[in-house]
Amino acid sequence: GESVGLHLPTLSVQEGDNSIINCAYSNSASDYFIWYKQESGKGPQFIIDIRSNMDKRQGQRVTVLLNKTVKHLSLQIAATQPGDSAVYFCAEKSGGADGLTFGKGTHLIIQP
């Protein structure tokens, strides 16, 4: 089965609201996590990453939270904009592994 997965396949939010996209992982050896954004017809684009020695990391309008106790990862997008509409994937790897393991993705829809 999938090592990494997402709770909701589709998330609809109002423009200007904050979005929270969740991800669960099962491999306790995973120590590096990445969020990717994929727009229609394009390849995944890096948003933000976090290592397992951190609980939180912030970027521009985005925050990633990591809860190792329950093996949960979330991506928060502040003041969601129409350009945020995309599919968001979490990905993980353990230090000795090659390649990333991806979740199935969450489609973020922005309502005007």
Add this chain to the structure above:
Amino acid sequence: DAGITQSPRYKITETGRQVTLMCHQTWSHSYMFWYRQDLGHGLRLIYYSAAADITDKGEVPDGYVVSRSKTENFPLTLESATRSQTSVYFCASSPSTGGYTEAFFGQGTRLTVV
């Protein structure tokens, strides 16, 4: 433009045909990867390469062949295409995987096997 480019962007081929998808990166990244993306499965790793002349299987390697004679190129060949190989294929590169670095993806190749 510098970066990672895939060709062709779209390809239709017949069952049983051999088809090669091309990937080229200009960053001199050590690692390169091939993923396939299917509805309901996210992205799954087919093959990866740690350096020129070093390749290894990923999660779903059956039916695919790769080579890496030069650092910048990592072609993926479907030896005898099947309908189950209809998918969107993404090539990616990374400076390393032993460290904590993200992978950079190309635009993808949409392959349809009829």
